[in-house]
Amino acid sequence: MLAPSNSPARGSLLDIEHLEDKEILSLLQLARRMNPLKPRPLLRNKRIILLFYEPSTRTRSSFEIAAKSLGAITTLVQSSGSSIEKGESLLDTGYTLRAVGADAIVIRHPSAGAPHLMAKHLDIPVINAGDGMHEHPSQALLDAFTILEHKKSLKGLQVAIIGDIVHSRVARSACHLLTRFGIKITLCGPQEFVPEVAATLAPGLRITRHLEEAVRGADVVMLLRVQKERLAGQKIALQDYIAHYQMTAARLHLAKRDAIVMHPGPIIRGLELTSEVADSPQSAIMDEVSNGVPVRMAILARALGRAK
Amino acid sequence: MSRQDNNSLLIKGGHLIDPAAKINAPMDILLRDGRVAEIAPPKKVRGGCDEKFDARGLIVSPGFIDLHVHLREPGQSYKETIATGTAAAAAGGFTSVCTMPNTVPVVDTDAWVTWLRRPERGAVVNVFPVAAATRASRGHSLTDFAALQRAGAAAVTDDGKPILDDEIMLAALRLGAELNLPIVQHAEDTHLTEHCSMHGGPTSFRLGLRGMPTAAEAAIVDRDISFAQQIRESRLHVAHLSTSDALKAVRRGKRARARVTCEVTPHHFTLLDSDVGEYDTNCKMNPPLRSASDREAILVALADGTIDAIATDHAPHAAHEKQVEFERAAFGITGLETALALAITKLHHEHKIPLMRLVELLTAGPARVFDLRSRGSLQRGNFADVTIFDPKKRWTFEVSKSRSLSRNTPFDGWQFTGKVAATIVGGKIVYRAD
Numbered sequence: 001m002l003a004p005s006n007s008p009a010r011g012s013l014l015d016i017e018h019l020e021d022k023e024i025l026s027l028l029q030l031a032r033r034m035n036p037l038k039p040r041p042l043l044r045n046k047r048i049i050l051l052f053y054e055p056s057t058r059t060r061s062s063f064e065i066a067a068k069s070l071g072a073i074t075t076l077v078q079s080s081g082s083s084i085e086k087g088e089s090l091l092d093t094g095y096t097l098r099a100v101g102a103d104a105i106v107i108r109h110p111s112a113g114a115p116h117l118m119a120k121h122l123d124i125p126v127i128n129a130g131d132g133m134h135e136h137p138s139q140a141l142l143d144a145f146t147i148l149e150h151k152k153s154l155k156g157l158q159v160a161i162i163g164d165i166v167h168s169r170v171a172r173s174a175c176h177l178l179t180r181f182g183i184k185i186t187l188c189g190p191q192e193f194v195p196e197v198a199a200t201l202a203p204g205l206r207i208t209r210h211l212e213e214a215v216r217g218a219d220v221v222m223l224l225r226v227q228k229e230r231l232a233g234q235k236i237a238l239q240d241y242i243a244h245y246q247m248t249a250a251r252l253h254l255a256k257r258d259a260i261v262m263h264p265g266p267i268i269r270g271l272e273l274t275s276e277v278a279d280s281p282q283s284a285i286m287d288e289v290s291n292g293v294p295v296r297m298a299i300l301a302r303a304l305g306r307a308k
Numbered sequence: 309m310s311r312q313d314n315n316s317l318l319i320k321g322g323h324l325i326d327p328a329a330k331i332n333a334p335m336d337i338l339l340r341d342g343r344v345a346e347i348a349p350p351k352k353v354r355g356g357c358d359e360k361f362d363a364r365g366l367i368v369s370p371g372f373i374d375l376h377v378h379l380r381e382p383g384q385s386y387k388e389t390i391a392t393g394t395a396a397a398a399a400g401g402f403t404s405v406c407t408m409p410n411t412v413p414v415v416d417t418d419a420w421v422t423w424l425r426r427p428e429r430g431a432v433v434n435v436f437p438v439a440a441a442t443r444a445s446r447g448h449s450l451t452d453f454a455a456l457q458r459a460g461a462a463a464v465t466d467d468g469k470p471i472l473d474d475e476i477m478l479a480a481l482r483l484g485a486e487l488n489l490p491i492v493q494h495a496e497d498t499h500l501t502e503h504c505s506m507h508g509g510p511t512s513f514r515l516g517l518r519g520m521p522t523a524a525e526a527a528i529v530d531r532d533i534s535f536a537q538q539i540r541e542s543r544l545h546v547a548h549l550s551t552s553d554a555l556k557a558v559r560r561g562k563r564a565r566a567r568v569t570c571e572v573t574p575h576h577f578t579l580l581d582s583d584v585g586e587y588d589t590n591c592k593m594n595p596p597l598r599s600a601s602d603r604e605a606i607l608v609a610l611a612d613g614t615i616d617a618i619a620t621d622h623a624p625h626a627a628h629e630k631q632v633e634f635e636r637a638a639f640g641i642t643g644l645e646t647a648l649a650l651a652i653t654k655l656h657h658e659h660k661i662p663l664m665r666l667v668e669l670l671t672a673g674p675a676r677v678f679d680l681r682s683r684g685s686l687q688r689g690n691f692a693d694v695t696i697f698d699p700k701k702r703w704t705f706e707v708s709k710s711r712s713l714s715r716n717t718p719f720d721g722w723q724f725t726g727k728v729a730a731t732i733v734g735g736k737i738v739y740r741a742d
């Protein structure tokens with residue numbers, strides 16, 4: 001029934017790296033026409049499974065609201081309380097969900113490449129909602145969408161991405177997407193978070209250890225969450241990180257006057273940024289959250305061939 | 309080692325390459341009673357024969373020896389058995405294979421070594437068990453090397469895992485020195501590779517996978533060589549060496565006259581970490597595929613003699629162990645049936661390594677490493693283990709036709725130049741290409 005096809009079903013969204021420029025642009029364009037407050041039944045009676053192997057608040061609820069705004073039926077499957085807990089393999093879970101009639105699967109998984117594995121063996125679209133440290137394509141799309149709400153175009157912008165790049169799927173997807181459209185990205189953080197190899201991810205990436213250097217003249221300052229447990233593992237003192245890399249109002253002054261601050265969330269006030277920055281008029285953090293819905297509506301509509 | 313047969317076989321018209329005997333010339337070879345009876349220029353063999361093998365246009369070589377295979381018995385016969393694994397070996401031109409002890413249970417007693425060598429296992433090529441160096445390969449206390457050696461173990465190792473503890477490694481080398489038994493090290497500082505599933509570099513960063521640093525291998529090889537230098541007559545063999553830094557350490561050791569040897573696999577001289585592509589679990593093995601500069605260093609060392617042997621690290625796994633998330637997938641690939649083809653295609657045709665040297669890496673080299681007496685060369689009186697191959701034959705490897713029980717290879721569909729024509733063990737043809 002489900003012969004390994006090896007190429008993912010049309011409409012799958014596995015990563016930004018292999019997504020064509022024109023597809024990115026058409027998704028962003030489509031997202032602009034989507035409005036969760038004006039539901040469109042483009043996906044009426046379509047069954048979308050939200051398969052979440054990791055806890056998630058914003059991505060999950062955002063995909064769910066997006067699907068429902070398009071008239072789809074959603075089912076949440078989580079690793080706890082399902083046969084996954086009993087040791088069912090990822091592929092068997094995929095086959096099972098396909099057999100119960102899923103039209104598309106949105107998957108969040110702690111292992112990099114899990115969506116690719118599923119897409120290789122299933123004939124329905126698979127949408128990556130974040131896989132390990134690899135990619136988070138819908139986040140990059142909504143980030144681009146958010147930047148375009150504030151800036152005329154992506155070309156020529158300067159973006160600083162600050163924090164734990166090495167463990168961040170958000171950073172990887174953002175680097176792939178933004179550098180393709182002529183954005184200059186500076187990655188900033190201590191060696192443990194921003195190894196030299198990070199610069200090989202996409203053309204034109206620059207690395208600096210100095211926050212001031214990254215922020216000066218930036219149009220967009222993108223912060224990443226710092227996971228305390230990782231700091232411990234990397235032997236970086238929390239106080240050191242705060243002293244060198246916390247985004248404060250004073251440091252933000254180095255950026256362009258109309259610079260925006262972004263963060264994929266959840267934010268930790270007092271760690272990677274101060275409350276003053278989080279709540280400042282320059283903060284686009286809540287825009288990102290709300291833009292998640294129309295962008296994911298576009299992703300789902302494209303997945304199920306209803307990209308109108 | 310079949311002694312019961314009294315028949316004889318004449319291999320005629322072929323071109324013999326026997327590096328140990330320094331022969332690279334047309335020769336006819338008469339095999340009788342499981343031994344090499346006569347070698348002579350074309351049509352000059354005097355003895356009679358029951359059977360002839362027409363080797364015109366083919367290379368005749370001492371039987372290939374693989375120092376590093378996982379045949380999965382006892383305990384994991386769903387992946388491979390001695391019978392299926394040795395059938396794959398025969399198809400790949402190997403007349404002797406050295407089996408790793410990381411089975412279930414671990415081969416850490418003389419009884420298990422004996423069990424592996426019993427005729428009931430159905431081996432079609434010679435099997436030389438390599439036994440565990442420590443009990444259950446836990447790294448805490450040494451096994452009974454003398455008893456293992458008496459039962460037929462060719463060497464000891466905790467392969468799959470390194471022997472990390474300094475004291476244990478020193479003790480193993482000391483005991484090995486007394487018994488003239490090689491200690492085979494899987495060189496990996498596991499403190500540096502926890503949760504890692506591939507080589508650390510641009511590809512692992514791009515894929516969001518934790519990467520193994522090359523230092524994890526080099527650090528252990530460095531340490532072991534300094535140990536080997538401290539202990540007179542100790543024999544250290546570095547299994548599946550994969551990094552440029554580890555090679556530098558081996559060169560230092562060899563210059564200092566330490567008895568250190570090493571092997572590399574065909575996949576490490578062929579593929580790169582970037583071949584993992586989009587999470588291809590058939591490119592997941594340990595040690596992992598490395599960078600271009602590591603591969604370059606391996607190619608140089610294969611040519612210049614630093615590397616002693618090509619070994620496959622044949623590691624069969626069932627489909628359900630590979631068709632999973634990359635980080636969860638089992639390490640290892642099959643390799644017995646593609647080794648010669650990769651060596652000829654990559655090393656000989658592409659990198660111009662002479663066939664003489666290539667054959668040495670598959671015969672005399674490995675025979676020396678484990679001291680396999682009367683093998684690795686076709687001198688008169690030696691075992692009648694012969695591999696006959698066509699270095700120009702073009703063919704496509706199809707995994708569906710593999711003799712192995714498992715299918716985990718990245719080389720399915722690859723076009724090769726160079727193919728095994730026949731494999732002869734103890735004077736008997738155990739494989740003949742159709």
Ligand SMILES: [Zn+2]
Nearest residue numbers: 467468494547
């Ligand atoms: Zn090993």
